[in-house]
Amino acid sequence: MWSRRLVLCAVFMPLAFLVLRDAPVRFAAPESLALPEAPPGAPQPDIVPRSTWRADEGMVKDAAAYTGRVSAAFIHHTGHPNGYDCADAPELLRGIQAAHIQKDGWDDIGYNFVVDRCGTIYEGRAGGITRPVRGAHTKGFNADSVGIAAIGTFGADVPVPNAVVEAIARVIAWKLRPGIDPRGSVRLVSTNDQSRYPKGQAVKLHVVSGHRDSYLTGCPGDSLYAQLPAIREAVAALRERRR
Numbered sequence: 001m002w003s004r005r006l007v008l009c010a011v012f013m014p015l016a017f018l019v020l021r022d023a024p025v026r027f028a029a030p031e032s033l034a035l036p037e038a039p040p041g042a043p044q045p046d047i048v049p050r051s052t053w054r055a056d057e058g059m060v061k062d063a064a065a066y067t068g069r070v071s072a073a074f075i076h077h078t079g080h081p082n083g084y085d086c087a088d089a090p091e092l093l094r095g096i097q098a099a100h101i102q103k104d105g106w107d108d109i110g111y112n113f114v115v116d117r118c119g120t121i122y123e124g125r126a127g128g129i130t131r132p133v134r135g136a137h138t139k140g141f142n143a144d145s146v147g148i149a150a151i152g153t154f155g156a157d158v159p160v161p162n163a164v165v166e167a168i169a170r171v172i173a174w175k176l177r178p179g180i181d182p183r184g185s186v187r188l189v190s191t192n193d194q195s196r197y198p199k200g201q202a203v204k205l206h207v208v209s210g211h212r213d214s215y216l217t218g219c220p221g222d223s224l225y226a227q228l229p230a231i232r233e234a235v236a237a238l239r240e241r242r243r
Helices: 004-018 086-103 162-175 222-226 228-242
Strands: 072-077 113-115 121-123 145-150 185-189 202-206 208-210
Touching: 072 162, 072 222, 086 113, 086 121, 113 162, 121 162, 145 162, 162 228, 202 208, 208 228, 222 228
Parallel strands: 072 145, 072 208, 113 145
Antiparallel strands: 113 121, 185 202
């Protein structure tokens, strides 16, 4: 177990450097008008809800914004040291939420989903696990995408646990809209000049991309980025089983 001092250090110091600063664009309809998800391409995995990891709902500034069907997934790492006990993941999540709201000025935690090194999947941003909630995870490309963060730091030569790869794949296989090839590419339009691409530019990106593909950052780390081909194949295999 980490001491509380180490936990707080791990939460706030790496986030200042690694987490992007991009608030969601408020174009969304009210809750009653938000689009439901289409039938999933794979079964919903087990997900720990916000109530269980005790998200601070009083800290959330605005109601969820919604977007279109999920056409792309962006993978992140959080920047925490990797030796944490998985039992401490809820506390780490509360720290991430506080940093995103209090330091970055966002409405809520930016990531739609977060996975720990044991493969547990957590609900991130509020608005409904099965609904297309617009995140604040990928500057310029938050629309029609899902953001998934792995707790840890996955720089060069840092092993990525198989449980992390498998958990990320399960989320994408379920959230990605039917009919899209996770091994292929998708055309997205940038909404922010601070991304890698000017606002309004149409960009061809991998359906399963790393944060660095859309923003000038090292995220999700060289080791996790190198796992993206394996994640794409795992997603495809999970969706094939559904047929």
